[in-house]
Amino acid sequence: IQLTQSPSFLSASVGDRVTITCRASQGINSYLAWYQQKPGKAPKVLIYAASTLQRGVPSRFSGSGSGTEFTLTISSLQPEDFATYYCQQLNSYPPGYSFGQGTKLEIK
Amino acid sequence: EVQLVESGGGLVQPGGSLRLSCAASGFTVSSNFMSWVRQAPGKGLEWVSVIYSGGSTYYADSVKGRFTISRDYSKNTLYLQMNSLRGEDTAVYYCAREGRDSGAFGAFDIWGQGTMVTVSS
Numbered sequence: 001i002q003l004t005q006s007p008s009f010l011s012a013s014v015g016d017r018v019t020i021t022c023r024a025s026q027g028i029n030s031y032l033a034w035y036q037q038k039p040g041k042a043p044k045v046l047i048y049a050a051s052t053l054q055r056g057v058p059s060r061f062s063g064s065g066s067g068t069e070f071t072l073t074i075s076s077l078q079p080e081d082f083a084t085y086y087c088q089q090l091n092s093y094p095p096g097y098s099f100g101q102g103t104k105l106e107i108k
Numbered sequence: 109e110v111q112l113v114e115s116g117g118g119l120v121q122p123g124g125s126l127r128l129s130c131a132a133s134g135f136t137v138s139s140n141f142m143s144w145v146r147q148a149p150g151k152g153l154e155w156v157s158v159i160y161s162g163g164s165t166y167y168a169d170s171v172k173g174r175f176t177i178s179r180d181y182s183k184n185t186l187y188l189q190m191n192s193l194r195g196e197d198t199a200v201y202y203c204a205r206e207g208r209d210s211g212a213f214g215a216f217d218i219w220g221q222g223t224m225v226t227v228s229s
Contacts, residue, residue, distance in 0.1 A: 031214030035153075042202055042222055043153065048215035086153055090206075090214030095166045097143065097155040097214075 001025050003087055005100035011108045016077045020103045022070045022087035031090035034063055034072045037102075038083045046085075047072065082107050110134030110218055112186075112203050117223030124193050124227070130186040130203030130220055138181045141206040143216065144188045146199035146225075156201070157188065171197075193227045200224050 002025040012018050022032065030050045035043035045054045047063035050070055060075040074081055087100040116128040128144070130137075144156040157167045157177040165177050176189040186203050200222040207217030 029214075033212070033215035035216075037153075042219035043216070044219075045207075045212060045215050045217050048207070048212040048217075052212075054212065054215075054217070088153070088155075088215070095164075096158060096168065097145075097216075099145075099153040099155065102152040 001028055001089070001091065001098060003089060003098050003100040005085075005087055005103050008101065008103060010103055010105045012077055012105065013108045014077050014079055018074050018077060018105065020072045020085055020087075020105075022065075022072070022100050024068045024070075024089065027067045028089050029092065030066055032063075032065070032070050033088045034061075035086045035088065036081075036083045037086065043086065077105075079107075081105065112205065112218055112220035114201065114203055114220040114223040117201065117225045119226045119228065120193055121229050122194060122227055125189070125191045126193065126225060128188040128190070128201055128203075128223060128225070130188075132184050132186070132205075135205070135218075137179050137184050137186050139209070141208060142177075142179065142186045143204050143206065144175075144177060144186075145202045145204055145216070145219075146197075147202070147222075148196070148199040151199075154199075158206075159186070190225070193225075195227050198225060198227050 032050045034047040037043040051063045085103045114130045143158040159177045174192045178187045202222045203220045204216035205218040
C-alpha cells in the first residue's frame with residue numbers, strides 16, 4: 001500500500017490554516033500517524049490513530065479521515081510549525097510500516 | 109527518562125558491514141515493538157525493520173537478506189547488523205519504539221537522535 005501526500009510543498013504565513021492530505025492506494029486501517037520533522041532532528045509524533053493528539057502536542061494540530069483519505073490540519077500556523085510533515089501507517093500484511101513522501105511547509 | 113541513543117554509524121566501503129546499536133533507558137526494549145527507520149540525505153523516511161516483543165522480525169524488501177535486527181535483554185539494546193552494504197544504504201538510521209503500550213498503537217512515539225551511515229569507496 002502506497003501513501004501519497006499532497007501537496008509536497010506548501011508555502012503559508014503565520015496565522016494561516018493549512019491542511020495536508022495523505023491518500024492510501026487502497027483502504028487502510030485507522031492506524032495512521034502524522035509526524036513533524038525539523039532539519040537535523042528526529043521526527044516527532046503529532047497524531048496517532050488518525051485523530052488522537054499525542055500528549056504535549058498543541059491543540060492547533062488535528063487529524064481526521066478514514067479509509068483511503070486522511071488529513072492533518074494546523075488551525076493557526078505558528079513560527080515553530082514550519083517543518084516537514086509525514087504520514088505513516090501500520091501495515092497489516094506484510095507486517096511493517098509505510099511513510100508518505102513528506103510535505104515541506106515553508107514560510108511565505 | 110525514556111530515551112533511545114544510537115551508535116555505530118560511520119564510513120564503510122561498498123560490500124562492507126556495520127552494526128548499529130540503540131541503547132534504551134526508561135523502558136524495556138524486549139517488551140516493545142522496536143524498529144529501525146532510515147532517511148537518505150535530503151529524502152523522506154523509510155522503514156527498515158521491526159522486531160516484535162515476541163521476537164518475530166520483518167524487513168523492508170530493500171534490505172531483506174542483507175540486514176538483521178536483534179536485541180539483547182541484559183543490555184536493553186537494539187541492534188541492526190548491516191551486511192553487503194550499497195551506496196543506496198547511505199542514510200541517517202533512527203531506532204524507534206512503537207507506542208502500543210503507551211496508547212499510540214501503530215505510531216512511533218520514541219525516537220533516537222539518529223546515526224549516520226555512509227557507504228562509499
